[in-house]
Amino acid sequence: MKFFPGCMIHNRYPGVERxxxxxxxxxxxxxxxxxxxxxxxxxxxxxxxxxxxxxxxALRNIRLANKDTILTACNGCFTTLLEVSEKYKIGEVRHVAxxxxxxxxxxxIKKSIAKKIPIRVAVHYGCHFFRPxxxxxxxxxxxxxxxxxxxxxxxxxSVNYRYKFMCCGGGxxxxxxxxxxxxxxxxxxxxGIAEANVDAIVVICPLCLNQFDIGQLELKNDYxxxxxxxIQLLAIAMGxxxxxxxxxxxxxxxxxxxxxxxxxxxxxx
Amino acid sequence: xxxxxxxxxxxIQCGTCIGxxxxxxxxxxxxxxxxxxxxxKGKPIEDSDTIWFCVTCYACQERCPxxxxxxxxxxxxxxxxxxxxxxxxxxxxxxxxxxxxxAFVPAKEEHIDLRRKFNLELYxxxxxxxxxxxxxxxxxxxxxxxxx
Numbered sequence: 001m002k003f004f005p006g007c008m009i010h011n012r013y014p015g016v017e018r019x020x021x022x023x024x025x026x027x028x029x030x031x032x033x034x035x036x037x038x039x040x041x042x043x044x045x046x047x048x049x050x051x052x053x054x055x056x057x058a059l060r061n062i063r064l065a066n067k068d069t070i071l072t073a074c075n076g077c078f079t080t081l082l083e084v085s086e087k088y089k090i091g092e093v094r095h096v097a098x099x100x101x102x103x104x105x106x107x108x109i110k111k112s113i114a115k116k117i118p119i120r121v122a123v124h125y126g127c128h129f130f131r132p133x134x135x136x137x138x139x140x141x142x143x144x145x146x147x148x149x150x151x152x153x154x155x156x157x158s159v160n161y162r163y164k165f166m167c168c169g170g171g172x173x174x175x176x177x178x179x180x181x182x183x184x185x186x187x188x189x190x191x192g193i194a195e196a197n198v199d200a201i202v203v204i205c206p207l208c209l210n211q212f213d214i215g216q217l218e219l220k221n222d223y224x225x226x227x228x229x230x231i232q233l234l235a236i237a238m239g240x241x242x243x244x245x246x247x248x249x250x251x252x253x254x255x256x257x258x259x260x261x262x263x264x265x266x267x268x269x
Numbered sequence: 270x271x272x273x274x275x276x277x278x279x280x281i282q283c284g285t286c287i288g289x290x291x292x293x294x295x296x297x298x299x300x301x302x303x304x305x306x307x308x309x310k311g312k313p314i315e316d317s318d319t320i321w322f323c324v325t326c327y328a329c330q331e332r333c334p335x336x337x338x339x340x341x342x343x344x345x346x347x348x349x350x351x352x353x354x355x356x357x358x359x360x361x362x363x364x365x366x367x368x369x370x371x372a373f374v375p376a377k378e379e380h381i382d383l384r385r386k387f388n389l390e391l392y393x394x395x396x397x398x399x400x401x402x403x404x405x406x407x408x409x410x411x412x413x414x415x416x417x
Contacts, residue, residue: 008374010384010392011372011376011393011395014383014387034392036392036400038393038400038404039373045373047348049347049348049364049412050412056410060404131327132327163291166326167292167326170324171324174322174323178322184295185295188291
Protein backbone atom coordinates (compact mmCIF):
# COMPACT_ATOMS: atom_id res chain seq x y z
CA MET A 1 0.00 0.00 0.00
CA LYS A 2 1.14 3.55 -0.77
CA PHE A 3 0.45 6.52 1.46
CA PHE A 4 -0.54 9.67 -0.41
CA PRO A 5 0.14 12.66 1.89
CA GLY A 6 -1.13 15.58 -0.18
CA CYS A 7 0.16 19.09 0.49
CA MET A 8 -1.57 19.61 3.83
CA ILE A 9 -0.19 16.55 5.61
CA HIS A 10 3.25 16.66 3.99
CA ASN A 11 3.71 20.40 4.39
CA ARG A 12 1.64 21.40 7.44
CA TYR A 13 0.69 18.45 9.65
CA PRO A 14 3.52 15.89 9.52
CA GLY A 15 2.41 14.59 12.94
CA VAL A 16 -0.58 13.07 11.14
CA GLU A 17 1.81 11.16 8.88
CA ARG A 18 4.01 10.07 11.79
CA UNK A 19 0.89 8.80 13.58
CA UNK A 20 -0.37 6.98 10.50
CA UNK A 21 2.89 5.08 9.99
CA UNK A 22 2.88 4.15 13.68
CA UNK A 23 -0.68 2.81 13.44
CA UNK A 24 0.04 0.74 10.33
CA UNK A 25 3.25 -0.68 11.76
CA UNK A 26 1.25 -1.66 14.82
CA UNK A 27 -1.40 -3.34 12.69
CA UNK A 28 1.25 -5.14 10.66
CA UNK A 29 0.27 -3.56 7.34
CA UNK A 30 3.01 -2.65 4.88
CA UNK A 31 2.79 0.93 3.76
CA UNK A 32 5.29 3.33 2.25
CA UNK A 33 5.11 6.92 1.07
CA UNK A 34 4.05 7.61 -2.51
CA UNK A 35 7.27 9.36 -3.47
CA UNK A 36 7.21 12.20 -6.03
CA UNK A 37 3.46 12.65 -5.62
CA UNK A 38 2.19 16.22 -5.91
CA UNK A 39 -0.89 18.15 -4.92
CA UNK A 40 -3.81 15.78 -5.66
CA UNK A 41 -5.03 18.53 -6.89
CA UNK A 42 -7.76 19.82 -4.56
CA UNK A 43 -11.10 18.96 -6.19
CA UNK A 44 -13.42 21.96 -6.07
CA UNK A 45 -10.92 24.73 -6.49
CA UNK A 46 -9.18 23.02 -9.40
CA UNK A 47 -12.47 22.10 -11.09
CA UNK A 48 -13.50 25.76 -10.74
CA UNK A 49 -10.73 26.51 -13.24
CA UNK A 50 -10.08 23.41 -15.36
CA UNK A 51 -11.35 19.84 -15.17
CA UNK A 52 -8.67 18.72 -17.64
CA UNK A 53 -5.95 20.04 -15.34
CA UNK A 54 -7.60 18.31 -12.39
CA UNK A 55 -7.74 14.97 -14.16
CA UNK A 56 -4.26 14.99 -15.61
CA UNK A 57 -2.44 15.82 -12.37
CA ALA A 58 -4.58 13.26 -10.53
CA LEU A 59 -3.76 10.60 -13.15
CA ARG A 60 -0.06 11.29 -12.78
CA ASN A 61 -0.36 10.70 -9.02
CA ILE A 62 -2.42 7.53 -9.46
CA ARG A 63 0.03 6.07 -11.98
CA LEU A 64 2.93 6.63 -9.57
CA ALA A 65 1.42 3.96 -7.32
CA ASN A 66 1.82 1.40 -10.08
CA LYS A 67 -1.55 -0.31 -9.32
CA ASP A 68 -0.79 -0.57 -5.60
CA THR A 69 -3.63 0.63 -3.32
CA ILE A 70 -3.40 4.33 -2.50
CA LEU A 71 -4.30 5.33 1.04
CA THR A 72 -5.14 8.94 1.92
CA ALA A 73 -5.98 10.67 5.19
CA CYS A 74 -7.48 13.76 3.51
CA ASN A 75 -11.03 14.14 2.21
CA GLY A 76 -9.94 16.35 -0.69
CA CYS A 77 -7.18 14.01 -1.88
CA PHE A 78 -9.59 11.09 -1.39
CA THR A 79 -12.28 12.69 -3.58
CA THR A 80 -9.91 13.67 -6.36
CA LEU A 81 -8.00 10.39 -6.57
CA LEU A 82 -11.10 8.20 -6.08
CA GLU A 83 -13.22 9.97 -8.71
CA VAL A 84 -10.46 10.08 -11.31
CA SER A 85 -9.40 6.48 -10.64
CA GLU A 86 -13.00 5.34 -11.13
CA LYS A 87 -13.50 7.39 -14.28
CA TYR A 88 -10.36 5.95 -15.91
CA LYS A 89 -10.67 2.54 -14.21
CA ILE A 90 -7.13 2.69 -12.88
CA GLY A 91 -5.85 1.95 -9.36
CA GLU A 92 -7.59 1.65 -6.01
CA VAL A 93 -8.04 4.55 -3.59
CA ARG A 94 -9.01 4.34 0.10
CA HIS A 95 -9.53 6.82 2.91
CA VAL A 96 -7.89 5.72 6.13
CA ALA A 97 -11.11 6.06 8.18
CA UNK A 98 -13.23 3.82 5.95
CA UNK A 99 -10.25 1.51 5.42
CA UNK A 100 -9.75 0.89 9.14
CA UNK A 101 -13.50 0.60 9.69
CA UNK A 102 -14.08 -1.99 6.99
CA UNK A 103 -10.78 -3.91 6.97
CA UNK A 104 -10.15 -4.14 10.72
CA UNK A 105 -13.58 -3.35 12.11
CA UNK A 106 -14.40 -1.87 15.49
CA UNK A 107 -13.47 -5.11 17.25
CA UNK A 108 -10.09 -5.27 15.55
CA ILE A 109 -9.33 -1.69 16.46
CA LYS A 110 -10.42 -2.24 20.05
CA LYS A 111 -8.06 -5.20 20.31
CA SER A 112 -5.13 -3.18 19.00
CA ILE A 113 -5.15 -0.36 21.55
CA ALA A 114 -2.96 -0.14 24.66
CA LYS A 115 -5.07 2.34 26.60
CA LYS A 116 -8.52 3.86 26.50
CA ILE A 117 -8.96 7.58 26.10
CA PRO A 118 -11.99 8.73 28.08
CA ILE A 119 -12.45 12.24 26.66
CA ARG A 120 -15.46 14.10 25.24
CA VAL A 121 -15.11 14.88 21.54
CA ALA A 122 -17.01 16.62 18.77
CA VAL A 123 -16.49 14.65 15.58
CA HIS A 124 -16.46 16.46 12.25
CA TYR A 125 -16.57 14.26 9.14
CA GLY A 126 -15.82 16.89 6.53
CA CYS A 127 -18.25 17.08 3.60
CA HIS A 128 -16.07 15.32 1.05
CA PHE A 129 -15.64 12.19 3.13
CA PHE A 130 -19.23 11.16 2.43
CA ARG A 131 -20.38 13.41 -0.43
CA PRO A 132 -20.81 13.36 -3.36
CA UNK A 133 -22.05 9.86 -2.56
CA UNK A 134 -21.82 8.57 -6.13
CA UNK A 135 -18.36 7.07 -5.48
CA UNK A 136 -18.74 6.78 -1.70
CA UNK A 137 -21.13 3.96 -0.94
CA UNK A 138 -19.56 2.98 2.38
CA UNK A 139 -21.62 5.33 4.52
CA UNK A 140 -24.72 7.53 4.65
CA UNK A 141 -24.72 10.78 2.63
CA UNK A 142 -26.92 12.37 5.31
CA UNK A 143 -25.91 11.18 8.77
CA UNK A 144 -22.86 8.95 8.78
CA UNK A 145 -21.98 7.18 12.06
CA UNK A 146 -18.62 5.69 11.14
CA UNK A 147 -16.41 8.29 12.82
CA UNK A 148 -18.60 8.38 15.96
CA UNK A 149 -18.11 4.62 16.24
CA UNK A 150 -14.39 4.86 15.54
CA UNK A 151 -13.82 7.33 18.39
CA UNK A 152 -16.11 5.54 20.81
CA UNK A 153 -14.24 2.27 20.41
CA UNK A 154 -11.23 4.14 21.86
CA UNK A 155 -13.22 4.94 24.99
CA UNK A 156 -14.02 8.53 23.99
CA UNK A 157 -17.53 9.92 24.00
CA SER A 158 -18.80 11.40 20.73
CA VAL A 159 -21.00 14.27 21.87
CA ASN A 160 -23.89 15.42 19.74
CA TYR A 161 -23.80 19.11 18.82
CA ARG A 162 -25.62 21.74 16.80
CA TYR A 163 -24.48 21.92 13.15
CA LYS A 164 -22.72 18.55 13.41
CA PHE A 165 -22.98 17.92 9.66
CA MET A 166 -22.29 21.47 8.57
CA CYS A 167 -19.18 22.32 6.52
CA CYS A 168 -16.18 23.80 8.41
CA GLY A 169 -16.09 26.60 5.85
CA GLY A 170 -12.72 25.56 4.44
CA GLY A 171 -13.81 23.99 1.15
CA UNK A 172 -14.81 25.01 -2.35
CA UNK A 173 -12.10 27.64 -2.65
CA UNK A 174 -14.05 29.78 -0.17
CA UNK A 175 -11.19 29.96 2.34
CA UNK A 176 -8.90 31.18 -0.43
CA UNK A 177 -11.42 33.36 -2.25
CA UNK A 178 -13.80 34.74 0.40
CA UNK A 179 -12.07 34.54 3.78
CA UNK A 180 -14.80 36.45 5.67
CA UNK A 181 -17.47 33.98 4.51
CA UNK A 182 -15.22 31.07 5.41
CA UNK A 183 -14.66 32.42 8.94
CA UNK A 184 -18.35 33.23 9.42
CA UNK A 185 -19.20 29.62 8.63
CA UNK A 186 -16.49 28.41 10.98
CA UNK A 187 -17.79 30.65 13.75
CA UNK A 188 -21.29 29.18 13.43
CA UNK A 189 -19.83 25.71 13.60
CA UNK A 190 -17.62 26.62 16.57
CA UNK A 191 -20.59 28.04 18.49
CA GLY A 192 -22.28 24.66 18.24
CA ILE A 193 -19.12 22.86 19.34
CA ALA A 194 -18.46 25.23 22.25
CA GLU A 195 -21.97 24.59 23.60
CA ALA A 196 -21.22 20.86 23.70
CA ASN A 197 -18.37 21.32 26.18
CA VAL A 198 -15.83 18.96 24.62
CA ASP A 199 -12.12 18.28 25.16
CA ALA A 200 -11.33 18.20 21.43
CA ILE A 201 -12.62 18.30 17.88
CA VAL A 202 -11.79 15.10 15.95
CA VAL A 203 -11.47 15.34 12.16
CA ILE A 204 -10.42 13.00 9.36
CA CYS A 205 -9.21 15.68 6.94
CA PRO A 206 -6.19 17.99 7.26
CA LEU A 207 -7.98 20.81 5.40
CA CYS A 208 -10.70 20.78 8.06
CA LEU A 209 -7.95 20.45 10.69
CA ASN A 210 -6.26 23.55 9.30
CA GLN A 211 -9.54 25.48 9.10
CA PHE A 212 -10.47 24.67 12.72
CA ASP A 213 -6.92 25.12 14.04
CA ILE A 214 -5.74 28.30 12.26
CA GLY A 215 -9.32 29.56 11.94
CA GLN A 216 -9.84 29.65 15.71
CA LEU A 217 -6.85 32.00 16.01
CA GLU A 218 -8.21 34.15 13.19
CA LEU A 219 -11.66 34.34 14.81
CA LYS A 220 -10.18 35.69 18.05
CA ASN A 221 -13.16 34.35 19.99
CA ASP A 222 -11.21 32.37 22.58
CA TYR A 223 -12.85 29.05 21.84
CA UNK A 224 -9.48 27.33 22.43
CA UNK A 225 -10.72 23.87 21.53
CA UNK A 226 -7.88 21.68 20.23
CA UNK A 227 -8.28 19.81 16.94
CA UNK A 228 -6.94 16.31 16.31
CA UNK A 229 -6.93 14.02 13.30
CA UNK A 230 -8.49 10.64 14.18
CA ILE A 231 -5.29 8.83 13.23
CA GLN A 232 -3.40 10.85 15.89
CA LEU A 233 -5.93 9.84 18.52
CA LEU A 234 -5.73 6.19 17.47
CA ALA A 235 -1.91 6.27 17.48
CA ILE A 236 -1.91 7.68 21.03
CA ALA A 237 -4.36 4.97 22.12
CA MET A 238 -1.99 2.40 20.61
CA GLY A 239 0.86 3.80 22.66
CA UNK A 240 2.53 6.52 20.58
CA UNK A 241 4.07 9.26 22.68
CA UNK A 242 1.74 12.30 22.67
CA UNK A 243 4.59 14.60 21.55
CA UNK A 244 5.31 12.27 18.62
CA UNK A 245 1.69 12.45 17.45
CA UNK A 246 2.27 16.09 16.61
CA UNK A 247 -0.76 17.48 18.41
CA UNK A 248 1.40 19.85 20.46
CA UNK A 249 2.61 21.43 17.20
CA UNK A 250 -0.94 22.48 16.30
CA UNK A 251 -1.88 26.10 16.91
CA UNK A 252 -4.51 25.37 19.56
CA UNK A 253 -2.94 23.31 22.34
CA UNK A 254 -4.62 22.43 25.63
CA UNK A 255 -2.48 21.15 28.50
CA UNK A 256 -5.59 19.69 30.00
CA UNK A 257 -6.15 17.53 26.90
CA UNK A 258 -2.47 16.54 26.70
CA UNK A 259 -2.62 15.35 30.31
CA UNK A 260 -5.73 13.30 29.65
CA UNK A 261 -4.15 11.77 26.54
CA UNK A 262 -0.91 10.90 28.32
CA UNK A 263 -2.78 9.31 31.20
CA UNK A 264 -5.52 7.45 29.36
CA UNK A 265 -7.20 4.61 31.14
CA UNK A 266 -6.02 1.04 31.45
CA UNK A 267 -7.72 -1.01 28.80
CA UNK A 268 -9.62 -3.58 30.89
CA UNK A 269 -11.71 -5.58 28.45
CA UNK B 270 -24.71 24.09 -22.84
CA UNK B 271 -27.74 22.08 -24.08
CA UNK B 272 -27.26 19.31 -21.54
CA UNK B 273 -27.21 21.87 -18.74
CA UNK B 274 -30.38 23.52 -20.10
CA UNK B 275 -32.23 20.23 -20.06
CA UNK B 276 -31.07 19.50 -16.52
CA UNK B 277 -32.00 22.92 -15.20
CA UNK B 278 -35.46 22.82 -16.75
CA UNK B 279 -36.21 19.85 -14.53
CA UNK B 280 -36.18 22.24 -11.55
CA ILE B 281 -39.55 22.51 -9.78
CA GLN B 282 -38.46 25.39 -7.52
CA CYS B 283 -39.10 23.36 -4.36
CA GLY B 284 -36.29 25.15 -2.48
CA THR B 285 -34.68 22.00 -1.07
CA CYS B 286 -31.31 23.23 -2.39
CA ILE B 287 -31.35 26.58 -0.64
CA GLY B 288 -32.87 25.01 2.47
CA UNK B 289 -29.82 22.73 2.64
CA UNK B 290 -27.32 25.50 1.96
CA UNK B 291 -25.28 26.65 4.97
CA UNK B 292 -23.47 29.24 2.89
CA UNK B 293 -26.84 30.60 1.73
CA UNK B 294 -27.74 31.36 5.35
CA UNK B 295 -24.91 33.84 5.75
CA UNK B 296 -24.33 35.09 2.18
CA UNK B 297 -26.38 36.23 -0.81
CA UNK B 298 -25.91 32.84 -2.51
CA UNK B 299 -29.41 31.69 -3.43
CA UNK B 300 -29.29 28.53 -5.50
CA UNK B 301 -33.06 28.34 -6.03
CA UNK B 302 -33.14 31.91 -7.35
CA UNK B 303 -30.14 31.34 -9.62
CA UNK B 304 -32.00 28.39 -11.19
CA UNK B 305 -35.27 30.37 -11.43
CA UNK B 306 -33.62 33.29 -13.23
CA UNK B 307 -31.97 30.91 -15.65
CA UNK B 308 -35.21 29.11 -16.46
CA UNK B 309 -37.49 32.18 -16.56
CA LYS B 310 -35.17 34.80 -18.06
CA GLY B 311 -32.30 32.84 -19.52
CA LYS B 312 -29.85 34.66 -17.23
CA PRO B 313 -26.55 32.75 -17.44
CA ILE B 314 -25.52 31.16 -14.14
CA GLU B 315 -22.01 32.55 -14.53
CA ASP B 316 -23.46 36.08 -14.23
CA SER B 317 -23.99 35.54 -10.49
CA ASP B 318 -20.86 36.37 -8.52
CA THR B 319 -22.37 34.62 -5.49
CA ILE B 320 -21.47 31.22 -6.99
CA TRP B 321 -18.02 31.78 -5.41
CA PHE B 322 -19.60 31.47 -1.94
CA CYS B 323 -20.46 27.79 -2.49
CA VAL B 324 -18.29 25.59 -0.22
CA THR B 325 -19.16 22.56 -2.40
CA CYS B 326 -20.54 20.55 0.51
CA TYR B 327 -22.86 18.83 -2.01
CA ALA B 328 -25.85 18.76 0.39
CA CYS B 329 -28.10 20.41 -2.27
CA GLN B 330 -26.96 18.04 -4.98
CA GLU B 331 -27.53 14.95 -2.83
CA ARG B 332 -31.01 16.10 -1.82
CA CYS B 333 -32.39 17.54 -5.07
CA PRO B 334 -35.54 15.50 -5.79
CA UNK B 335 -35.07 16.11 -9.52
CA UNK B 336 -31.47 14.92 -9.58
CA UNK B 337 -29.99 18.23 -10.72
CA UNK B 338 -26.19 18.16 -10.18
CA UNK B 339 -26.21 21.67 -8.82
CA UNK B 340 -22.65 21.86 -7.47
CA UNK B 341 -21.27 20.47 -10.73
CA UNK B 342 -23.27 23.15 -12.56
CA UNK B 343 -21.93 25.92 -10.30
CA UNK B 344 -18.36 24.70 -10.85
CA UNK B 345 -18.96 24.72 -14.60
CA UNK B 346 -20.32 28.27 -14.31
CA UNK B 347 -17.16 29.31 -12.44
CA UNK B 348 -15.13 28.00 -15.37
CA UNK B 349 -17.23 29.99 -17.85
CA UNK B 350 -16.83 33.10 -15.71
CA UNK B 351 -13.04 32.64 -15.67
CA UNK B 352 -13.00 32.20 -19.46
CA UNK B 353 -14.73 35.56 -19.79
CA UNK B 354 -13.09 37.55 -17.01
CA UNK B 355 -9.88 35.73 -16.15
CA UNK B 356 -8.74 34.17 -12.89
CA UNK B 357 -9.94 36.09 -9.81
CA UNK B 358 -6.99 37.80 -8.05
CA UNK B 359 -7.48 35.84 -4.85
CA UNK B 360 -7.16 32.52 -6.67
CA UNK B 361 -4.25 33.63 -8.84
CA UNK B 362 -1.82 33.31 -5.93
CA UNK B 363 -2.57 29.71 -5.12
CA UNK B 364 -2.54 28.61 -8.77
CA UNK B 365 0.85 30.28 -9.00
CA UNK B 366 1.91 28.07 -6.08
CA UNK B 367 0.65 25.03 -8.00
CA UNK B 368 2.71 26.14 -11.02
CA UNK B 369 5.86 26.94 -9.05
CA UNK B 370 5.83 24.29 -6.32
CA UNK B 371 3.35 21.65 -7.57
CA ALA B 372 1.46 22.35 -4.32
CA PHE B 373 -1.47 24.57 -3.41
CA VAL B 374 0.06 24.59 0.06
CA PRO B 375 3.84 24.70 -0.37
CA ALA B 376 6.25 24.12 2.53
CA LYS B 377 8.40 26.91 3.87
CA GLU B 378 11.54 26.48 6.00
CA GLU B 379 9.56 26.10 9.25
CA HIS B 380 7.50 23.26 7.75
CA ILE B 381 10.63 21.49 6.51
CA ASP B 382 12.02 21.71 10.07
CA LEU B 383 8.78 20.24 11.39
CA ARG B 384 9.13 17.20 9.09
CA ARG B 385 12.73 16.73 10.29
CA LYS B 386 11.49 16.83 13.89
CA PHE B 387 9.27 13.84 13.09
CA ASN B 388 12.03 12.08 11.18
CA LEU B 389 10.12 12.16 7.91
CA GLU B 390 11.72 12.39 4.48
CA LEU B 391 10.84 15.17 2.01
CA TYR B 392 9.21 13.29 -0.85
CA UNK B 393 6.40 15.58 -2.09
CA UNK B 394 7.11 16.61 -5.69
CA UNK B 395 7.86 20.11 -4.39
CA UNK B 396 11.19 18.66 -3.24
CA UNK B 397 11.93 16.45 -6.26
CA UNK B 398 13.03 18.56 -9.22
CA UNK B 399 11.97 16.27 -12.11
CA UNK B 400 8.60 15.53 -10.49
CA UNK B 401 7.98 19.22 -9.86
CA UNK B 402 8.76 20.01 -13.50
CA UNK B 403 6.38 17.31 -14.71
CA UNK B 404 3.54 18.90 -12.76
CA UNK B 405 4.55 22.38 -13.85
CA UNK B 406 4.28 21.38 -17.52
CA UNK B 407 0.74 20.04 -16.94
CA UNK B 408 -0.28 23.32 -15.28
CA UNK B 409 1.35 25.26 -18.12
CA UNK B 410 -0.49 23.17 -20.73
CA UNK B 411 -4.00 23.86 -19.42
CA UNK B 412 -3.92 27.18 -17.60
CA UNK B 413 -0.52 28.70 -18.37
CA UNK B 414 -2.22 31.66 -20.03
CA UNK B 415 -4.51 32.33 -17.07
CA UNK B 416 -1.91 32.69 -14.31
CA UNK B 417 -0.57 36.22 -13.86
